[in-house]
Every structure is written in structure tokens, then in C-alpha cells.
Amino acid sequence: MSTFGRAFRFLPFDGVHLVSTGMNHGGCQGFYLGALNVGQALAIGGRFDPERTLQMIEQYRVTTAYMVPTQFVRLLRLPEEVRNRYDHSSLKVVAHSAAPCPLEIKKQMFEWWGPVIWETYGGMEGAATIAKPHRWLEKPGTVGRAVAGMTVTILDDDGNELPPGEIGNVHLESAASTFEYRGDPETTRSAFRGRSFTIGDIGYLDEDGYLVICDRAKDMIISGGVNIYPAEVEGTLAAHPAVADVAVIGVPDPEWGEQVKALVVTAGTVTDTAGLDQELITWCRERLARYKCPRSVEFRATLPRTETGKLLKRTLRDEYWAASGRRV
Structure with a gap:
């Protein structure tokens, strides 16, 4: 300690x-x-x-x-x-x-x-990186560099290490210890490649070894064969003053496979949502590539979150995918 x-x-x-x-x-x-x-x-x-x-x-x-x-x-x-x-x-x-x-x-x-905001990345499996305030201000968006005793690498789906700047699966390796998921040997096996393990995130390392997380692998939207990371879209929408909470998910699309949908809880100052959906879509199009932007916006009273603020996206996605006969 x-x-x-x-x-x-x-x-x-x-x-x-x-x-x-x-x-x-x-x-x-x-x-x-x-x-x-x-x-x-x-x-x-x-x-x-x-x-x-x-x-x-x-x-x-x-x-x-x-x-x-x-x-x-x-x-x-x-x-x-x-x-x-x-x-x-x-x-x-x-x-x-x-x-x-x-x-x-x-x-x-x-x-x-x-400059008092510090960020950490990792999980119960192990602390991985720390972004001190001055480093984040130098490199906005980073979750920091590996802590002592931890190695961070980016691997493709075949387990090959990727060079700086290329997006892939974030893998961690601790010099101190290893672990297993209690009562779940299959999840343990799927997490590890040799001694390195993943906690399910996609990201990249920059030239200085600073990690940027793009999203959770299971939350990625694939629309027309193109990867879209909901966290980036959520971050853009969260900056709009009318948005109190937001979840971006992929919903069934007969032509593209999935399309981007935003589920929004409005701020308390909003009394009328007429036209707000198009305003939010336009807000995104002014800040993001068009293919990343929501095709539709739906307003909700609340979004399902854990006590620690994690969105329960599977619950949200299931509402739309159950009727399609498919699951993402």
C-alpha cells in the first residue's frame, strides 16, 4: 500500500x-x-x-x-x-x-x-495503466502507460502483435501473477494467449507506449463491414447540453446488417423533444464521420446501469435483436 x-x-x-x-x-x-x-x-x-x-x-x-x-x-x-x-x-x-x-x-x-483528474485502466484481473493529469493533457484520450510489472500489447485476431497506431485486442501480462475465473475454465482459456490475457477491450498503443481504448470488443458495431466504436459516438452525444445519459448500440438492418441507434435520457432542462432527435444526429455529423453517426435516436426515461455506472448494453440490444431471430 x-x-x-x-x-x-x-x-x-x-x-x-x-x-x-x-x-x-x-x-x-x-x-x-x-x-x-x-x-x-x-x-x-x-x-x-x-x-x-x-x-x-x-x-x-x-x-x-x-x-x-x-x-x-x-x-x-x-x-x-x-x-x-x-x-x-x-x-x-x-x-x-x-x-x-x-x-x-x-x-x-x-x-x-x-489538473487533478487521474485515470486508471484494468480490472479485477490486474491494474494495467495510469494516466497522470499532465500526461493526459499532452495526449488527450489516453488511459496511460503500463504500470510497473505490467506489459501491454496489441494483438490481431490471430495473436500477432500489431505496431503502434494499429487497432486490435488489448492484451496484458503481469510479471507478478496469473489468475483464473472461478468456476469458468472456458472463459479463462479464451482470455489467455500464453501468459498474456485480455479483459475484452479494443485499442491501440501510440509511438510512446500510451494506450488508447476504443471500446469493448463485444460492443463494437459492424455496419456494412465497417467497424464502429459506440464509445466514440456516446462521447460526442454526451457533450450535448440536452443529453443527461446515452447508450449507442447496433440494431438490425436488412441491408447493412447493423445500424447505429442512440438511446438518450434528456437533461432535466429539456421539456420538449420535438426535433431533438434530428438535432442530435446533426450534432454528430458535424463532429464525426457520417458512417459513425446514429441513424435514429430514441428517448428513454432511464438507461440500465450497474451501481458503478457500467451500461448494461446486452439488455438494451436484446430488445431489438430478439424479434429478428438473430443475436449479435
Whole structure:
């Protein structure tokens, strides 16, 4: 745990750590246990409320925190006068993981809170990379470079290593240990190639060894033989002020196999969605290649997410694919 403290600048017996997500979540546990082990007090918030979170940061002079990207979105959707009401100057390190953070959302968090946002990538299988604030600002979109003892490689579907800049399956290899999925030898076998393993993500390494995650392999949309990564489209839509939450999925298309569909929860300030679907499609077309943009937008009251903010996309896709007699 002393290594953890040095890695994330959690100073011994100096500061307060904010617990703003479920304490049973692996990422949250890693950080609050790390904080406890260097002698930091915990400020435990219970069920997440964005304004209450800002109140706690000011009240307890919070120095470190762990959050997930959905919380960033909800914080940014607070009215400006509410956001400006609370002092956040005590913050030193706010780490996030668990799901992709839209590029524009993270830029807005940096503009608001300053260079305190750290990103980690990995899973219960092992921590893989860290993106410190100054490195992310130099290389927007990266999840960082491999931590000590971990090797990151990009492999094609045949297991061949790909050069920098080419997208493929992200594989990790730990010098310290290996693992297996409890009671699931088939999943264990499918995850490993030799000593390296994948947790199901697609991405690439740049020339300096910094990793960029494109999406989950199982969430990729293939339309007319072209790969489309929903996370990029979700990030674009999440930056629109009328969007509170969004999921982008592939739905059946008789000509193209799949087409891109956006499921949107509107912000509380939206009272009428007439014409908003076309506005959101146009918003995407101004920022993305046309083939990546949603062909349709559907408005929902809520989207199914886990307590830690992960979208349950299989649940959403099944609604559309069940009637087609096929599954993606």
C-alpha cells in the first residue's frame, strides 16, 4: 500500500478521501483501502447526489476521491450557479475508471477542477495503466502507460502483435501473477494467449507506449463491414447540453446488417423533444464521420446501469435483436 500511496500521491496522515460510489465496487475499494492504509480519513457519501458531493468536498476539505465517468456527467449538468457555490480547491487527486470517459466531459472536468483528474485502466484481473493529469493533457484520450510489472500489447485476431497506431485486442501480462475465473475454465482459456490475457477491450498503443481504448470488443458495431466504436459516438452525444445519459448500440438492418441507434435520457432542462432527435444526429455529423453517426435516436426515461455506472448494453440490444431471430 505504500507503493499505492506514492503512485497516486496519497500523502500519509494528510487529507480526507471521498467515497462517492458503492463500497463493494473493486475500483472504489482499492482507493478507499489505499487511503486508509496511508492514514487518510474517509468521507462516505452514500447514494450519489451531485450537489451533496460538492458540499462534502467543501465541508470536509476532501483531498482525494475515486469516481466514475457517469458522476462527472451528473456534476457537470448541475446549474452553473450551483457548481460555483462550493469550494473544491482542496482536491489533489480524483481518480476514475470503470468505464470510458468521453473526451469532452473530461476536458470540462479539467477546466473546472484543474489538473487533478487521474485515470486508471484494468480490472479485477490486474491494474494495467495510469494516466497522470499532465500526461493526459499532452495526449488527450489516453488511459496511460503500463504500470510497473505490467506489459501491454496489441494483438490481431490471430495473436500477432500489431505496431503502434494499429487497432486490435488489448492484451496484458503481469510479471507478478496469473489468475483464473472461478468456476469458468472456458472463459479463462479464451482470455489467455500464453501468459498474456485480455479483459475484452479494443485499442491501440501510440509511438510512446500510451494506450488508447476504443471500446469493448463485444460492443463494437459492424455496419456494412465497417467497424464502429459506440464509445466514440456516446462521447460526442454526451457533450450535448440536452443529453443527461446515452447508450449507442447496433440494431438490425436488412441491408447493412447493423445500424447505429442512440438511446438518450434528456437533461432535466429539456421539456420538449420535438426535433431533438434530428438535432442530435446533426450534432454528430458535424463532429464525426457520417458512417459513425446514429441513424435514429430514441428517448428513454432511464438507461440500465450497474451501481458503478457500467451500461448494461446486452439488455438494451436484446430488445431489438430478439424479434429478428438473430443475436449479435
